[in-house]
Amino acid sequence: MTAPRYRSRLHQAARERRLETHPLTGWLRDDGECLGLDDYLAKDGYGVVRQVLGRQDPDDVIETLKAANVRGRGGGGFSAGVKWSLTLKGADMPRGYLVCNADEMEPGTFKDRLLLEQVPHLLLEGMILGGYANDAFYGYIFLRGEYVAAARALSRAIEEARAAGWLGRDIAGSGFDFDIALHTGAGRYICGEETALINSLEGRRANPRAKPPFPGQSGAWGRPTVVNNVETLCNVPAVLRFGADWYQGLSGARSDDGGTKLYGVSGRVHRPGLWELPMGTPAGELLDRAGGLRDGRALKAWLPGGGSTGFLLPEHLDLALDFDTIGQAGSRLGTGILALVADDQSLVALVRNLEAFFARESCGWCTPCRDGLPWAAELLRALERGDGRPGDIERLEALAADQGPGKTFCAHAPGAAMPLASAIRCFREEFERGIAAPGKEAR
Amino acid sequence: MREHLQPLASDGDGFVLDLADRRAIERERAHYAQPQAACIEALKIVQRRHGWVPDGAIIAIADTLGIGPAEVEGVATFYSLIFRRPVGRHVILLCDSSSCFLGGHEAVRDALSRQLGLDFGETTADGRFTLLPVCCLGACDGAPALMIDDDTYGPVATEDVMELLERYP
Numbered sequence: 001m002t003a004p005r006y007r008s009r010l011h012q013a014a015r016e017r018r019l020e021t022h023p024l025t026g027w028l029r030d031d032g033e034c035l036g037l038d039d040y041l042a043k044d045g046y047g048v049v050r051q052v053l054g055r056q057d058p059d060d061v062i063e064t065l066k067a068a069n070v071r072g073r074g075g076g077g078f079s080a081g082v083k084w085s086l087t088l089k090g091a092d093m094p095r096g097y098l099v100c101n102a103d104e105m106e107p108g109t110f111k112d113r114l115l116l117e118q119v120p121h122l123l124l125e126g127m128i129l130g131g132y133a134n135d136a137f138y139g140y141i142f143l144r145g146e147y148v149a150a151a152r153a154l155s156r157a158i159e160e161a162r163a164a165g166w167l168g169r170d171i172a173g174s175g176f177d178f179d180i181a182l183h184t185g186a187g188r189y190i191c192g193e194e195t196a197l198i199n200s201l202e203g204r205r206a207n208p209r210a211k212p213p214f215p216g217q218s219g220a221w222g223r224p225t226v227v228n229n230v231e232t233l234c235n236v237p238a239v240l241r242f243g244a245d246w247y248q249g250l251s252g253a254r255s256d257d258g259g260t261k262l263y264g265v266s267g268r269v270h271r272p273g274l275w276e277l278p279m280g281t282p283a284g285e286l287l288d289r290a291g292g293l294r295d296g297r298a299l300k301a302w303l304p305g306g307g308s309t310g311f312l313l314p315e316h317l318d319l320a321l322d323f324d325t326i327g328q329a330g331s332r333l334g335t336g337i338l339a340l341v342a343d344d345q346s347l348v349a350l351v352r353n354l355e356a357f358f359a360r361e362s363c364g365w366c367t368p369c370r371d372g373l374p375w376a377a378e379l380l381r382a383l384e385r386g387d388g389r390p391g392d393i394e395r396l397e398a399l400a401a402d403q404g405p406g407k408t409f410c411a412h413a414p415g416a417a418m419p420l421a422s423a424i425r426c427f428r429e430e431f432e433r434g435i436a437a438p439g440k441e442a443r
Numbered sequence: 444m445r446e447h448l449q450p451l452a453s454d455g456d457g458f459v460l461d462l463a464d465r466r467a468i469e470r471e472r473a474h475y476a477q478p479q480a481a482c483i484e485a486l487k488i489v490q491r492r493h494g495w496v497p498d499g500a501i502i503a504i505a506d507t508l509g510i511g512p513a514e515v516e517g518v519a520t521f522y523s524l525i526f527r528r529p530v531g532r533h534v535i536l537l538c539d540s541s542s543c544f545l546g547g548h549e550a551v552r553d554a555l556s557r558q559l560g561l562d563f564g565e566t567t568a569d570g571r572f573t574l575l576p577v578c579c580l581g582a583c584d585g586a587p588a589l590m591i592d593d594d595t596y597g598p599v600a601t602e603d604v605m606e607l608l609e610r611y612p
Contacts, residue, residue, distance in 0.1 A: 003599045108541050188521065354541055
């Protein structure tokens, strides 16, 4: 047997993907190779840079983003236009930075890799436009160290763009100067948290920073710094090319969140992979596209968008996958990449895996996270062995509550609490089966 | 700059920063407002040549960037892909996050452990392989996934493991 080299699986052929309907994957080649500068230009790539820079007021660019309701695709769902409007800028402010968060490490998430490896110029174009709107003079792509192919693609794209005058001084004769550097990381999930990311970019330990001040006020080296996810930035050129109404129309009646979403499915399904679909596509449609579960299994539960989102049930498959709908169901859309759990898979074991992950990846800065997460993982290991004690489940619930929003320095522990609390809520009897009979405790 | 560090930079444990590496670090430094920002990349540059980061390299990097060795050491020990101990010629990063868990990574881990006689964090006696867990590799549609050096594989079946290892002498 031969283990295959990993390749992203986008299950939509090029003939199905047009830029007017698929603003992200409409650019992609069918063979999965990286789109070079010539091919990008042939499809009017960087056309929006020419159209906007020096010709549109930066504030108008931000208004278009707001009207389109581009919500942050890194998982937070915050309006990109509103974020940009809060960046400090003006004649009395130093020009700042635009940082692309390409530190994709959320368990179960594999969407940004596709865009980084196969259409790096789209990201660069989005960053140039973001730099212009936010009056930034320099951009960084914070890329996780393991994304080796993406690093190659981005380095080459940056060189190509610079040589062709799309980066550097006086871009396209607009008078606007902006350049981009690639920064590759060295591991640690916490680097994806935007203030920890800024510390890491500055060459420090990736502990998060207190907010306020928000990065848009004071970020990297004390300058205003905007941090946006890869997929968010890749949406920007199309929004400015075709307009806010067009973007809203992509999702139409399905969702108030505009545009498309790069959705995905992992788990024991026939066709795991990625699809670019209108925002608000129901989860069940994704499960169908993935061909359903293998081995005749039934669906037991699913995570809508990464390890830090809450579990949902088969009855939730009709829900529109957008930020508000999934939030109202008690979870979070997160990254919109579904992980499916089959009915023969243990929720206790899966939650143990998740909490052990979050415990390992805690930066150690604040107590509920540093001490609470290993404790939760330990209790879950005992329940998994059938060696739990009466009160362990209540202890886990208390730990999850103590890690809730507002009780920790950043969103790491609250993220860890979501799958834990929701799994106990939905599958309590499975956890109860892990409690040892009286007198049989090994601990 | 920093005269007091000069003797240590060449003493340390006999570590001498390669001239090409020093130049590469200085080029990286130009990308940032302050030199400290280049220290993660500097550690990676040293590691690419030596496989890991010895004590002397911490001092040499601090000296090159004009920052304190404690700053560099603090960073080196924080990041999981910077190795402060010798590792094998090939480093295996096995994804142990949730989608690979659902895809059966524990069976692959057991097969690797059996084949190599290793637990996570250990190196084979012949110095060929080090086995480490890694954060979700973003290859969940190819779960279970792993990396060997710069190469990503997935889905990996337990029966693939032996042949896969043979590609890395």
